[in-house]
Amino acid sequence: MNEDTITRNYNDLLDRIAGILASARTKVVREINRTQVLAYWEIGREVVEFKQKGKTRGEYGEHLIERLSKDMTKKFGKGFSERNIEQMRKFYLVYSQKAQTLSAESTNLQKSKTLSWKTKGGKFETVSRKSIIRQTLSNQFEPMLSWSHYCELLKVEETLARSFYEQEAIQNNWSVRELKRQSNSMLFERLALSRNTKAIMKMAEKGQIIEKPEDAIKDPYILEFLNLREETSYTENQLEQALIDKLQYFLLELGKGFTFVARQKRITITNRHYYIDLVFYNRLLKCFVLIDLKTGELDHSDIGQMNFYLNYFKENEKREDENDPIGLILCAKKDDIFAKYVLGGLSNRVFASKYKLALPSERELKLKLKSIPKMLEEKMMNANMVGKIDSRSMID
Structure with a gap:
């Protein structure tokens, strides 16, 4: 040897x-x-x-x-x-x-146990x-986090939100710092706004479950980690570079299943070059996620451009075992009514979300936390109204 x-x-x-x-x-x-x-x-x-x-x-x-x-x-x-x-x-x-x-006389208890x-x-x-x-x-509560994690969770007063953050911290192995950041950025509240009552309850019990494109999208996205001042003008290139420089934090904000693929992805059609700001892949959705950055307000031309990118990716980049790509336009401003009409009826899945460069203030946090029970109540009332209308139409 x-x-x-x-x-x-x-x-x-x-x-x-x-x-x-x-x-x-x-x-x-x-x-x-x-x-x-x-x-x-x-x-x-x-x-x-x-x-x-x-x-x-x-x-x-x-x-x-x-x-x-x-x-x-x-x-x-x-x-x-x-x-x-x-x-x-x-x-x-x-x-x-x-x-x-459990009683001290439980058969599972060893009397010799000491601390x-x-x-x-x-x-x-x-x-x-x-x-x-x-x-x-009991088995209903087996500590899976450190004491520091639980101290951070105790700051969350709303029961559903606390349960959600606990599940996410366990599943994603969040550090205490990450847990604090996600709680302060109102992750639960941002996700809950676009979900029905049943989905909110399920999310609180099991954490974020991604089964369809809508499950992976937030509005707004919080990008405070970029350290860009809201009142200062900056270009889309500067915003993109800042996101790449803090890619680890951006992936955390994007959520589960995202992996980085490319920046300024070039596509060429009839000798003309076009560039997609950021390309990610979501392994849970099994599809590409194309992101376009806009430092101004959402415009209909942005939708047409993203639709063009998605059509190209669907035909030239997607494999047979993958799902169709989805597009996300991150913009500084967005009119929700305008977005509803301009995004409606598209063959591709295009989403538009605002981004914010600062964490919510303490006042905003308190208002959002107080709004959760009211929001659930309103969603339940709306669901009941729909149920009554459906039952009446069946009778008619």
């Missing part, structure tokens, strides 16, 4: 060992996160139940969390500020509906009642 073979075999061994260690460390971190979340849920439950007992209200009143914070910090160190303990209490209240506390905390002095102290983590959460 020559020296090169020995070296190659050794490197293979080293890679396998590194893979084993990396996998083991990932599992350890995941289990630590899970245990931490379960422990904080339990602490929240204890605080809630303690405060609800009449005899303790007068004794500790509003100072319970303050006192707990001081004593727990003294005993266990960082991580038990008043704010954090309040988060644990809120976490229990929000997620207790998803959980069932150890490291004190400030470096010693480990074991807390053991029947069990601190006593399988309190």
Whole structure:
């Protein structure tokens, strides 16, 4: 066996060992996160139940969390500020509906289970009642995110929106930063506006489901990550370059299934060249997505141009096992009534959406959050009216 073979075999061994260690460390971190979340849920439950007992209200009143914070910090160190303990209490209240506390006498419970905390002095102290983590959460709620993720989710007051962001964070492996960004950009609200009540409920339960072109389109798109000032003039080329420079963020904003294909894609017809700003492929829809950028207001000529691009792609780029391409015109301004008529009746699927260069303000966020229940109520009323009309027409 020559020296090169020995070296190659050794490197293979080293890679396998590194893979084993990396996998083991990932599992350890995941289990630590899970245990931490379960422990904080339990602490929240204890605080809630303690405060609800009449005899303790007068004794500790509003100072319970303050006192707990001081004593727990003294005993266990960082991580038990008043704010954090309040988060644990809120976490229990929000997620207790998803959980069932199992009895300590459950057959699945091992009485020997304990929970150890490291004190400030470096010693480990074991807390053991029947069990601190006593399988309190049923299969309805198995923590899949870190505590930091759940703290971010607790900021979302609307239940449907919170459930949606939780599912999306799990499915797409969002970091806390990505979760915060998507929540602040009102992703759920933007998607919900174009869906019926049933679809909104399904989206809240399972996250964004992409089955048809409409499912992948948002209006508006939030492009705050480009750091372009809204009041400053810029060209379409500058907008395109900014999107390419921040492609990772743009893909996150586009949503599930998108992969980048080309910029300024050239197509040639009778010796004349035409250029499509951006071309993506959506693997869930199995089709190309052509994007045209407009720094001004949507015009009928933009629709004709996109329709032309789509016809070319359908005939020259699409494979037999793929679906027809769809077009998205991203524009700074759009008249919705004009868009309705100019986009109607096309053989190709063309969509027009506005883009915004700044995240919604705190006031806009609050207004949107308050509008969700009202929006659902209106959609349900409209659905009921349609049902009544249909039933009357059948009777007639």
